[in-house]
Amino acid sequence: MKVSAPATIANFGPGFDVFGLCLEKPMDVIEVKLADEVEVKVEGYEVPEDPSRNVASVSALSLLGEVGVESGFKMKIKKGIRPTSGLGSSGASALGGALAIAKLLGVEDKETILRAxxxxxxxxSGTPHGDNVVPALFGGFVVLNSLFPLNVVKIDVKLKLVVVLPEVKVSTKKARELLPKYVPLRDAVKNLALASxxxxxxxxxDIEEAGRLLDDYLAIPYRKPLIAWFDKVRRAALENGAxxxxxxxxxxxxFALGDNLKEIGKAVVEAFEEEGIKAEYFISGVGGGAE
Amino acid sequence: MKVSAPATIANFGPGFDVFGLCLEKPMDVIEVKLADEVEVKVEGYEVPEDPSRNVASVSALSLLGEVGVESGFKMKIKKGIRPTSGLGSSGASALGGALAIAKLLGVEDKETILRAxxxxxxxxSGTPHGDNVVPALFGGFVVLNSLFPLNVVKIDVKLKLVVVLPEVKVSTKKARELLPKYVPLRDAVKNLALASxxxxxxxxxDIEEAGRLLDDYLAIPYRKPLIAWFDKVRRAALENGAxxxxxxxxxxxxFALGDNLKEIGKAVVEAFEEEGIKAEYFISGVGGGAE
Structure with a gap:
């Protein structure tokens, strides 16, 4: 069984922990067959091959456990999504591992797959959130209302966006630790209006209007210490037509929405470089989910 | 100039200070003609006739001031929306007063009308919010993203709902004072997901799904001291098919969504009566806004 699990954009502006968009690329490709032992081989970006530390393998083992099948597996991972990039790298691997085993065993229930x-x-990431795994499974743009029981609204949106990936790491765990437990009610209301x-x-x-609504008061302001370049990079995009x-x-x-995605990508890469950070951009459409 | 200004449902579940729905009924009817003096006459529910304390008159005067026209007016108000009912009574009068004068003078700009x-x-209400005035002007269901500059998304939703009006008063001002300045981030995220x-x-x-999403973590929990009967009344509605x-x-x-609106209305009225509160229900469709 061979599964491709795509990169995803969680939060998508005002939708902290709720919105997620599935990209066409990059993706992880995970090949699995049942075996006596558990063995994991990785190509591409480096991630652990130790089955108890490899995300795809842990979720595969979890799925086997949940449906009560005693088996090992041989797993080959082509890791196409850079870890700690913010593009749902671990979410894709996690979904891919669980989904590959599920398909092998004929398990169709989405909640079971998501749980694993x-x-x-x-x-x-310590505390798992569904906002990468769910769009990677469903494709399109998703509003994650509840995981268990699963309540997801999917929008089959057609758009292209430019993603810029700088060569810095942001730890999801640290980014989460920066969030306050309480936020101003005013900010909650602003995000609610933007999100709706x-x-x-x-x-x-209406992609132009969607772009104008890509604002956030719940997470990004608190994460500025980790992304000091954010305002500058954003300005560069807006000044270049985003x-x-x-x-x-x-x-x-x-990521940015706009018409002239190449120009925007180049301008954002330049803005990063002015901050002494190497970066690259790519353009992607919306993906249809893991296959 | 004769204007009808309808009742509205602000918040509409998770959309605190953002969502508003325009009802078909009840409504205020406001008749205005320019005159030297300022004179206000009220029929129906009792509200002040003093022009400096009457909501419709104040907004009419404000509109005259804003466009720089020195004039008085004679105003007749048929007050059909009960004050302090929660149905946007003051919002309707305020909009009606401003709109009637605006129409008389040929002022079309919506921001000018809303400002007045x-x-x-x-x-x-002390602090004015747009979540009654805006849906009363636009009709349908509105998402109020920003007042100035005006950014409103309108959904032309077709639905019928039952409204139950108990004979108790809830002061909007007190209800607002009960709100905290800060709310748990978790709750902000829950409302954001529900609202989207x-x-x-x-x-x-999908009215059935919409009904299931009529939950709120930002305002209602804090207002329970003023609406101690809320959980009981809600249970009665749900148990009767809402x-x-x-x-x-x-x-x-x-208000409740459901198929059997009459039964739901009766059940909710009964639940209020068990708490010693008289109540009445009516069924309304979605209104098209002030005319």
């Missing part, structure tokens, strides 16, 4: 995938995610308007703009395919720019998950990857 | 209407609202899912459900006309029930604005009116 979150066990894998836990290895990488954004999903309607996406539903109507409708909006935000952080993918907890970063460092950023 | 909010001056009127301020008389009634709710607008999508309404956009798709998809969901919530408070209209800061109450005391509640």
């Amino acid at each position: 995938a979150l066990e894998g995610e836990k290895v990488a 308007s954004l999903v309607l703009a996406l539903e109507e395919g 409708y909006g720019l935000s952080i993918s998950g907890s970063g460092p990857a950023v | 209407a909010l001056e009127g609202e301020k008389v009634a 899912s709710l607008v999508l459900a309404l956009e798709e006309g 998809y969901g029930l919530s408070i209209s604005g800061s109450g005391p009116a509640v």
Whole structure:
């Protein structure tokens, strides 16, 4: 069984812990067959091959445990998503591992697959959240209302965006530790308004309006110490025609909506370089989810 | 010039200070003609006839001031919306007063009208919010993203709902004073997810799902001291087939979505009566806004 698990953009502006968009690329490809032992081989970006520390393997083992099948497996991972990039690298591997085993065994129940995938995610990020795993499974743009019981609204949005990936690391765990337990009610209301308007703009395919709504008062302001370059990079995008720019998950990857995505990508890369940070950009459409 | 200004449901579940729905009924009817003096006559529910304390008159005066026209007016108000009912009574009067004068003078700019209407609202509620005035102007279901500059998304939703109006008063000012300045980030995220899912459900006309999403963590929990009967009344609605029930604005009116609206209305009225509170229900569709 061979599964491709795509990169995802969590939060997507105002939708902290709720919104997620599935990208066409990059992706992890995970090949699995049942075996007596458990063996993990990794190509591409470096991640642990130790089955108890490899995210895909942990979620695969978790799925086997959950459905009560005693078996090992041989797993080959082509790791195409850079770890700690903010593009849902661990979420993709976690989903891929669980999904590959599920398909092998004929398990179709999405909650079972997600439960196992979150066990894998836990290895990488401490507290697992569904906002990468869920869009990687469903594809499109998702509003994650509740994980268990699973309540997801999917929007089949068509858009292209530019993603800029700087060569810095942002630890998801540290980014989460910076968040306050309490936020101003005013800010909660602002995000609620932005988020509700954004999903309607996406539903109507109004990408320009969606871009203008890519603002956030709940997470990004508190994470500024880890992403000191954010305002500068955002300004560069807006000055070069972007409708909006935000952080993918907890970063460092950023994404922008606009017409002239190449120019925006180049301008953002330059802005990073002015801060002494190497960066690259790529353009992606919306992906259809793991296959 | 004769203007009808309808009742509205602010907040509409998770959309605190952001969502508003325009009802078909009840409504205020405001008749205005320019004159030398300022004179206000009221029929129906009792509100002040003193022009400096009457909401509709204050907003009418404010509009005259804003466009620089020196004139008085004679105003007749048929007050059809009960004050302090939670159904946007002051918002409707405020909008009606401003709109009637605006139409008389040929002023079409919505921001000018809203600015004047909010001056009127301020008389009634201290801090004016747009979540009654805006849906009363636009009709349908609105997401109020920003007042100045005006950024409103409108959903032309078709639904019927039952409104139950108990004979108790809830002061909007007191209800607002009960709100904390800070709320748990978790709750902000929950409301954001509910709100985003709710607008999508309404956009798709999935009223059953919309009803299930009528939950709120930002305002209602803190207002329980003023609406001690809320959980009981809600349970009565759900047990009688409602998809969901919530408070209209800061109450005391509640509204429910469902198929069998009459039965739900009766059950909720009974639940109020068991608490020693007289109540009545009515069924309304979505209104098209002030005319």
